[in-house]
Amino acid sequence: PPPQAPREFHLGMFEIGRPLGKGKFGRVYLAKERKNGFVCALKVLHKNELQKNKVEKQLRREIEIQSNLRHPNILQLYGHFHDSKRVFLILEFAGQGELYKMLQKAGRFSEPRAAEYIAQMAAALQYLHKKHVIHRDIKPENILVGIHGEIKLSDFGWSVHAPNSRRTTMCGTLDYLPPEMLNGSQYHSDKVDLWSLGVLTYEFLVGAAPFEDTPIETQKRIVKGDMKIPDFISPEAADLIRKLLVVKPDQRIPISDIMKHPWIVKHVTGRS
Numbered sequence: 488p489p490p491q492a493p494r495e496f497h498l499g500m501f502e503i504g505r506p507l508g509k510g511k512f513g514r515v516y517l518a519k520e521r522k523n524g525f526v527c528a529l530k531v532l533h534k535n536e537l538q539k540n541k542v543e544k545q546l547r548r549e550i551e552i553q554s555n556l557r558h559p560n561i562l563q564l565y566g567h568f569h570d571s572k573r574v575f576l577i578l579e580f581a582g583q584g585e586l587y588k589m590l591q592k593a594g595r596f597s598e599p600r601a602a603e604y605i606a607q608m609a610a611a612l613q614y615l616h617k618k619h620v621i622h623r624d625i626k627p628e629n630i631l632v633g634i635h636g637e638i639k640l641s642d643f644g645w646s647v648h649a650p651n652s653r654r655t656t657m658c659g660t661l662d663y664l665p666p667e668m669l670n671g672s673q674y675h676s677d678k679v680d681l682w683s684l685g686v687l688t689y690e691f692l693v694g695a696a697p698f699e700d701t702p703i704e705t706q707k708r709i710v711k712g713d714m715k716i717p718d719f720i721s722p723e724a725a726d727l728i729r730k731l732l733v734v735k736p737d738q739r740i741p742i743s744d745i746m747k748h749p750w751i752v753k754h755v756t757g758r759s
């Protein structure tokens with residue numbers, strides 16, 4: 488367990504280790520707190536880059552949202568500090584690293600493994616939605632894996648308090664965007680995370696996203712929910728995917744029913 492959080496953090500408190508990866512807006516290093524030997528991940532963000540991208544407010548909101556989140560499947564933000572040029576985030580270290588690298592290596596996951604991950608994602612989302620937090624950026628790149636193989640949802644760069652209308656433009660892949668965020672409907676709800684969970688389930692089992700195409704074609708297929716489920720996918724898995732990838736947000740299967748879905752129940756041992 489992390490030490491009693493000291494009032495103030497500063498860079499001198501940490502011994503910096505190997506680079507862990509490049510998150511958006513900054514690099515991340517393995518770090519050890521000198522006094523207690525506590526291992527964490529230290530994310531370095533450059534203030535001028537934050538200003539250039541106009542994301543300081545987003546970061547402040549994120550730090551505020553994260554500071555009262557505590558869940559085994561959500562990467563913890565222990566604290567933050569800054570110096571003249573940089574902002575530092577003290578993050579939980581995920582011992583097995585990045586999920587998307589495992590997916591790339593495996594091509595696609597077995598049904599038991601995918602179901603275990605989706606059950607943990609659903610638990611994390613149920614916790615977030617109860618706190619009226621929408622993640623809005625669920626994709627393999629934002630999922631890390633803990634030392635015991637458990638999922639750690641990370642990088643809440645886009646999280647907001649529901650309901651919300653998106654103000655800043657999006658970057659990165661379109662594959663995970665729900666129809667309601669594409670056809671510019673004024674408001675969207677936590678149901679956007681259910682759609683993304685459907686895309687994630689499909690990608691875990693097939694090894695490619697359901698609407699993958701050229702950007703224009705991807706958008707057309709998303710707003711129509713036009714996807715094909717390969718026949719090597721079990722009927723139960725296909726059933727859950729079809730209940731998540733529903734164009735109308737309110738008709739998507741509620742989170743609480745995901746835990747009871749036959750595909751999840753069949754594979755998930757309930758072992759945490």
Ligand SMILES: COc1ccc(C(=O)Nc2ccccc2)cc1NC(=O)CCSc1ncnc(N)c1Br
Pocket residue numbers: 507508510511512515528530532542543545546549553562563564576578579580581582583584585631640641642643644645
């Ligand atoms: C709760 O996790 C975050 C919370 C916030 C932000 C963030 O940058 N927000 C943000 C930045 C700029 C503007 C607006 C929001 C980022 C993360 N997370 C990360 O960046 C993940 C770093 S990679 C890594 N971390 C641990 N263990 C590993 N093995 C690895 Br690899």
